[in-house]
Amino acid sequence: MERATIRDVARVAGVSVKTVSRVLNHERYVTDETRSRVTEAIAELNYRPNPAAQGLRRSTTGAIAFVCEDISEPFEAQIAGSIERAAADQYVVIVASTFGDPLRERTTIESLASGYADGIILSPTMGSKAYLHSLPRGIAVVCLDRPARDFESDLALSDNVGAMAWAVRHLLMRGHTRIAYLGDDVGVFTQQERLAGYRKALEEADIPFDKDLIYQHSPDDSRIRNHLAWLRQLRQPPTAHVSANSLTTLSMIHAGFFTGSATFIAFDDFPLADVLHGGVNAIAQDAGALGDEATRMLLRRMRNDTSPVRTTRLGAQLILRHDEGHGDT
Amino acid sequence: MERATIRDVARVAGVSVKTVSRVLNHERYVTDETRSRVTEAIAELNYRPNPAAQGLRRSTTGAIAFVCEDISEPFEAQIAGSIERAAADQYVVIVASTFGDPLRERTTIESLASGYADGIILSPTMGSKAYLHSLPRGIAVVCLDRPARDFESDLALSDNVGAMAWAVRHLLMRGHTRIAYLGDDVGVFTQQERLAGYRKALEEADIPFDKDLIYQHSPDDSRIRNHLAWLRQLRQPPTAHVSANSLTTLSMIHAGFFTGSATFIAFDDFPLADVLHGGVNAIAQDAGALGDEATRMLLRRMRNDTSPVRTTRLGAQLILRHDEGHGDT
DNA sequence: CTGAAAGCGCTAACAA
DNA sequence: TTGTTAGCGCTTTCAG
Numbered sequence: 001m002e003r004a005t006i007r008d009v010a011r012v013a014g015v016s017v018k019t020v021s022r023v024l025n026h027e028r029y030v031t032d033e034t035r036s037r038v039t040e041a042i043a044e045l046n047y048r049p050n051p052a053a054q055g056l057r058r059s060t061t062g063a064i065a066f067v068c069e070d071i072s073e074p075f076e077a078q079i080a081g082s083i084e085r086a087a088a089d090q091y092v093v094i095v096a097s098t099f100g101d102p103l104r105e106r107t108t109i110e111s112l113a114s115g116y117a118d119g120i121i122l123s124p125t126m127g128s129k130a131y132l133h134s135l136p137r138g139i140a141v142v143c144l145d146r147p148a149r150d151f152e153s154d155l156a157l158s159d160n161v162g163a164m165a166w167a168v169r170h171l172l173m174r175g176h177t178r179i180a181y182l183g184d185d186v187g188v189f190t191q192q193e194r195l196a197g198y199r200k201a202l203e204e205a206d207i208p209f210d211k212d213l214i215y216q217h218s219p220d221d222s223r224i225r226n227h228l229a230w231l232r233q234l235r236q237p238p239t240a241h242v243s244a245n246s247l248t249t250l251s252m253i254h255a256g257f258f259t260g261s262a263t264f265i266a267f268d269d270f271p272l273a274d275v276l277h278g279g280v281n282a283i284a285q286d287a288g289a290l291g292d293e294a295t296r297m298l299l300r301r302m303r304n305d306t307s308p309v310r311t312t313r314l315g316a317q318l319i320l321r322h323d324e325g326h327g328d329t
Numbered sequence: 330m331e332r333a334t335i336r337d338v339a340r341v342a343g344v345s346v347k348t349v350s351r352v353l354n355h356e357r358y359v360t361d362e363t364r365s366r367v368t369e370a371i372a373e374l375n376y377r378p379n380p381a382a383q384g385l386r387r388s389t390t391g392a393i394a395f396v397c398e399d400i401s402e403p404f405e406a407q408i409a410g411s412i413e414r415a416a417a418d419q420y421v422v423i424v425a426s427t428f429g430d431p432l433r434e435r436t437t438i439e440s441l442a443s444g445y446a447d448g449i450i451l452s453p454t455m456g457s458k459a460y461l462h463s464l465p466r467g468i469a470v471v472c473l474d475r476p477a478r479d480f481e482s483d484l485a486l487s488d489n490v491g492a493m494a495w496a497v498r499h500l501l502m503r504g505h506t507r508i509a510y511l512g513d514d515v516g517v518f519t520q521q522e523r524l525a526g527y528r529k530a531l532e533e534a535d536i537p538f539d540k541d542l543i544y545q546h547s548p549d550d551s552r553i554r555n556h557l558a559w560l561r562q563l564r565q566p567p568t569a570h571v572s573a574n575s576l577t578t579l580s581m582i583h584a585g586f587f588t589g590s591a592t593f594i595a596f597d598d599f600p601l602a603d604v605l606h607g608g609v610n611a612i613a614q615d616a617g618a619l620g621d622e623a624t625r626m627l628l629r630r631m632r633n634d635t636s637p638v639r640t641t642r643l644g645a646q647l648i649l650r651h652d653e654g655h656g657d658t
Numbered sequence: 659c660t661g662a663a664a665g666c667g668c669t670a671a672c673a674a
Numbered sequence: 675t676t677g678t679t680a681g682c683g684c685t686t687t688c689a690g
Contacts, residue, residue, distance in 0.1 A: 344676075345676065345677045345678075346677085346678095347676070347677060348676060348677075351675095351676085357675095358675050358676080359675075360675065363675080363676080382682090384682095385682050385684085386681085386682055387682090
């Protein structure tokens with residue numbers, strides 16, 4: 001199929017290209033009669049504006065990008081889905097994975113900003129993002145799940161502190177005072193927040209913080225197995241456990257830890273959590289809401305909103321599936 | 330940051346724009362000396378070609394698109410990830426979900442083809458895809474996971490027939506002759522193939538096909554629960570079960586079916602299958618390989634390969650996690 | 659209300 | 675080996 005151009009449409013409709021352009025862009029000052037002639041011609045020729053030409057002229061692309069760590073991770077994929085829905089029919093969405101590599105991230109972003117996308121939703125890796133200040137002008141960047149270092153921007157993230165505090169508070173109320181915390185590497189932003197939530201709940205209850213109960217490493221089945229064994233042999237072993245992210249939970253499961261008890265809560269819900277070991281308590285983030293909110297923020301910035309940057313913390317849900325007996329906190 | 334253009338580079342390097350264009354496109358006939366002057370100017374100005382302008386001129390976009398049912402589904406997300414990796418640094422990848430709506434699919438594809446992407450990897454919905462023949466010329470389309478009706482194209486998919494036959498054969502060899510099959514809607518291509526695999530294995534073993542053992546509906550927990558109960562009350566109830574897709578497996582689990590037995594095999598492996606109910610036998614598709622292969626096919630077509638269309642069937646793996654005793658088929 | 663002409667940034671002839 | 679010129683298809687002055 002040969003592409004029809006705006007000139008073809010103009011010729012068929014018997015008007016000038018500018019007039020066609022006007023109806024395309026819903027400008028005023030076009031007679032209804034002219035408009036309908038043009039519309040017919042467009043339909044007849046099955047005409048569609050050439051995005052490259054539009055982009056060249058308007059310096060926009062009609063695309064937004066989601067730059068994340070790995071699109072094949074379910075959490076990121078869910079976010080991608082909600083971004084797509086939220087941007088629906090206004091923008092195409094480009095996805096780009098950084099695989100945690102800051103250099104790759106930078107290259108990717110600079111390339112996207114050089115004319116592939118009008119806006120970027122970024123789940124930043126660690127490391128300075130100062131270079132975001134010198135992106136070609138006009139490109140909006142908002143952050144998702146965690147802030148970018150050295151770069152102020154709108155940010156949509158879960159209320160990690162509050163949700164973890166909620167979970168720990170729940171365990172405290174059931175009389176647990178020795179609660180083991182198992183999380184990912186300390187360098188990970190969300191992990192810092194979740195540990196903060198843990199500490200906050202302890203402080204509120206005047207329970208001393210015991211470093212022995214804290215485990216923070218990138219998940220590794222055998223290492224976690226050892227740690228769990230070690231915990232059991234403490235003079236005062238923990239009577240409850242929380243996990244601070246899904247990979248850690250997975251490792252615990254693989255290490256043989258029984259997750260189906262009222263004394264365990266996993267940060268991040270997961271498929272089959274309702275069934276595994278008879279049901280696993282979990283804190284569920286709302287991935288869809290994160291994507292929605294970030295998209296809203298981005299679109300607003302793309303409309304040249306210059307209000308101060310804002311942060312939206314989205315609540316996460318504590319799902320109790322194994323509260324022996326019944327009754328909540 | 331103001332964008333530098335090719336003219337700026339030319340000016341700084343003291344050459345013509347065409348020369349800059351030459352070094353940009355790695356054309357021959359540029360002195361090393363000239364080339365390095367240009368390269369320096371490019372670096373100095375932090376110049377990057379404008380994709381819209383390039384696209385307008387070359388009528389290419391530098392993007393490929395993955396059109397699937399729902400990018401938030403783990404299987405599709407994994408494929409997206411592998412496409413991204415396979416196309417790495419050559420193309421940006423656009424994702425677009427159809428949510429199973431053929432109309433939306435068509436609109437999306439036509440829009441993408443109108444100048445957002447140079448090629449499309451499509452997991453088609455049901456319904457005729459004849460319109461793919463009249464896409465603006467130059468756009469390559471390959472299919473993934475299932476063929477498009479009324480449109481010949483390269484196709485990468487799992488060996489559904491073979492894998493399911495393998496699973497059923499395995500059960501037959503253990504003496505089961507009444508094997509219940511639970512799958513998704515008959516209209517779904519992969520489901521037809523998997524049922525064919527089931528029948529094939531039975532035929533090979535001269536076991537009569539019994540329609541009573543076949544269930545094919547879009548997954549629904551309570552409906553599946555009823556069906557499972559009904560199966561149990563047959564005069565000759567099944568002694569083994571296979572599930573033909575992940576949602577069905579999930580429904581079975583939710584319906585209380587015990588999946589951790591040697592007499593059950595699930596098509597599609599899933600997270601925690603190694604742990605749930607003590608381990609679930611499964612057939613694992615290689616999502617990554619599907620994406621890789623489809624991308625390879627697409628890139629080949631985009632290089633104007635006009636060889637006959639081909640279909641690649643990728644093997645799926647039977648993973649036995651609950652083979653009481655030991656020893657395989 | 660409508661049109662003519664210029665030009666966005668780049669690459670493809672064609673000359674030099 | 676390099677430069678000049680003409681567009682790609684569209685939107686945008688600026689006149690009609």
